[in-house]
Amino acid sequence: MTTPTPFGARLRAAMDARGPLCVGIDPHASLLADWGLGDDVAGLERFTRTVVEALAERVAVLKPQSAFFERFGSRGIAVLERAVADARAAGALVLMDAKRGDIGSTMAAYAAAYLDPASPLFSDAVTVSPYLGFGSLRPALDAARAAGAGVFVLALTSNPEGTEVQHAVRPDGSTVAATVLRALKDENAAEAAEGRLGSYGAVVGATLGRAPQEACVDLTIDGPLLAPGIGAQGATPADLPSVFGPAIKNVVPSVSRGVLRHGPDAASLVAAASRMAEEVRAVAE
Numbered sequence: 117m118t119t120p121t122p123f124g125a126r127l128r129a130a131m132d133a134r135g136p137l138c139v140g141i142d143p144h145a146s147l148l149a150d151w152g153l154g155d156d157v158a159g160l161e162r163f164t165r166t167v168v169e170a171l172a173e174r175v176a177v178l179k180p181q182s183a184f185f186e187r188f189g190s191r192g193i194a195v196l197e198r199a200v201a202d203a204r205a206a207g208a209l210v211l212m213d214a215k216r217g218d219i220g221s222t223m224a225a226y227a228a229a230y231l232d233p234a235s236p237l238f239s240d241a242v243t244v245s246p247y248l249g250f251g252s253l254r255p256a257l258d259a260a261r262a263a264g265a266g267v268f269v270l271a272l273t274s275n276p277e278g279t280e281v282q283h284a285v286r287p288d289g290s291t292v293a294a295t296v297l298r299a300l301k302d303e304n305a306a307e308a309a310e311g312r313l314g315s316y317g318a319v320v321g322a323t324l325g326r327a328p329q330e331a332c333v334d335l336t337i338d339g340p341l342l343a344p345g346i347g348a349q350g351a352t353p354a355d356l357p358s359v360f361g362p363a364i365k366n367v368v369p370s371v372s373r374g375v376l377r378h379g380p381d382a383a384s385l386v387a388a389a390s391r392m393a394e395e396v397r398a399v400a401e
């Protein structure tokens with residue numbers, strides 16, 4: 117059996133070739149309505165197919181938000197499966213935004229769902245939540261390594277409520293977020309030693325302003341940093357340097373509604389993503 121190319125290396129190649137932008141596929145009911153589509157499986161299917169056809173050959177990463185598919189039950193999941201396969205076939209990396217988190221034995225089942233190449237929902241990477249303890253994520257971390265896939269762990273999220281958990285201080289004086297980031301750096305050590313981007317990423321909101329730099333949060337995890345919050349949540353690409361400092365070279369800026377609101381016209385979606393990619397390029401260089 118051949119060893120799969122690690123996710124971090126595949127992501128770096130995609131970022132170099134296409135720019136680092138991630139576009140989220142978040143079929144909100146309000147967006148379906150704005151696009152003239154029904155809030156039903158047919159509308160979901162049309163919305164998703166339009167986004168994948170417009171962007172999967174262009175952007176580095178597409179990030180379907182599982183919740184918007186789950187709300188339609190098994191037929192929604194079928195649309196999600198198809199989107200994952202079509203997007204990957206067109207050359208985009210698929211980051212499944214599922215934010216799973218559970219005890220280790222259940223996490224193993226989530227890993228089987230998203231990180232086992234035999235699964236219909238197998239994705240290049242998945243988002244997970246570390247709030248049952250970073251160690252509970254071990255089955256996902258191990259499954260990702262075996263499959264050449266990646267894991268993005270919530271560290272400093274874009275929403276204002278996140279601070280009550282993430283900024284909590286542990287008995288050793290470090291914050292919960294810093295502990296998560298340090299654990300990710302350890303996971304990435306082997307790939308970093310070979311000079312490669314690690315496969316274990318952190319989620320750090322683009323909305324945080326200078327807070328991480330002022331608090332001296334160490335974002336040098338040797339892996340990718342997913343930065344959601346651009347667009348509808350108020351952040352812009354121009355905010356990225358002050359949030360991330362020198363770690364900006366590993367940032368994957370993520371936008372959903374800020375691009376999706378330009379649909380349903382495919383050319384308008386492409387133009388919106390291109391504008392965003394250009395703004396990102398201007399600040400990341």
Ligand SMILES: O=C(O)c1cc(=O)[nH]c(=O)n1[C@@H]1O[C@H](COP(=O)(O)O)[C@@H](O)[C@H]1O
Nearest residue numbers: 140181243273274319344348349371372373
């Ligand atoms: O993991 C995520 O993608 C994520 C983490 C975070 O801290 N904040 C955040 O907004 N997200 C997701 O990123 C997307 C943001 O969507 P927009 O606000 O429309 O760009 C949603 O799918 C959120 O679930």
